[in-house]
Amino acid sequence: MSHSDEITAVLKEHPQARRDSLIPILQQIQDRTGFISPQAVQMVSDELSLPTSKIYGVATFYNQFRFQPLGKFHVQVCRGTACHVKGSAAVLDMLIRELNIKPDETTRDGLFSLEIVACIGACGLAPVISVNGEFHGGVTPDNIKKILDSYRAQAQKDQSQNDAQEDKAK
Numbered sequence: 605m606s607h608s609d610e611i612t613a614v615l616k617e618h619p620q621a622r623r624d625s626l627i628p629i630l631q632q633i634q635d636r637t638g639f640i641s642p643q644a645v646q647m648v649s650d651e652l653s654l655p656t657s658k659i660y661g662v663a664t665f666y667n668q669f670r671f672q673p674l675g676k677f678h679v680q681v682c683r684g685t686a687c688h689v690k691g692s693a694a695v696l697d698m699l700i701r702e703l704n705i706k707p708d709e710t711t712r713d714g715l716f717s718l719e720i721v722a723c724i725g726a727c728g729l730a731p732v733i734s735v736n737g738e739f740h741g742g743v744t745p746d747n748i749k750k751i752l753d754s755y756r757a758q759a760q761k762d763q764s765q766n767d768a769q770e771d772k773a774k
């Protein structure tokens with residue numbers, strides 16, 4: 605399904621939607637597409653007869669919405685109590701520095717996105733980060749680079765495999 609088809613499908617679930625449907629509509633769009641694109645804002649604006657500025661205003665007020673697609677590797681940093689006690693703030697700082705993005709943003713190359721989450725149920729491994737659902741426990745600011753590098757290497761490998769396949773198809 606194309607991006608706009610996904611948005612249309614959500615809008616169809618809210619016939620005669622009014623302003624008070626805005627948040628649930630945005631939530632559903634984000635669940636289906638991973639983010640709120642400019643196209644989604646425009647389509648919702650047309651449907652609800654609301655200016656796009658109003659939609660951005662509401663969506664940015666609730667910081668559950670993201671405006672960039674998720675990266676190939678989605679990094680979640682647990683900021684629950686156990687992880688906090690074991691130093692997750694410093695881990696988060698290092699990720700921000702190393703990726704050069706803020707939480708809820710995606711790196712320019714589309715490789716990584718960053719999100720702060722509450723307890724992800726692995727307190728025994730605190731502090732924990734999860735990358736595409738894969739847990740890394742006992743992380744420290746010092747081993748963040750190594751973890752990220754392993755995903756960078758994986759992305760490169762995937763890329764060369766794709767290139768090789770494309771060459772074969774020619």
Ligand code: FES
Nearest residue numbers: 682684687723726
């Ligand atoms: S507090 Fe981080 S996994 Fe529970």
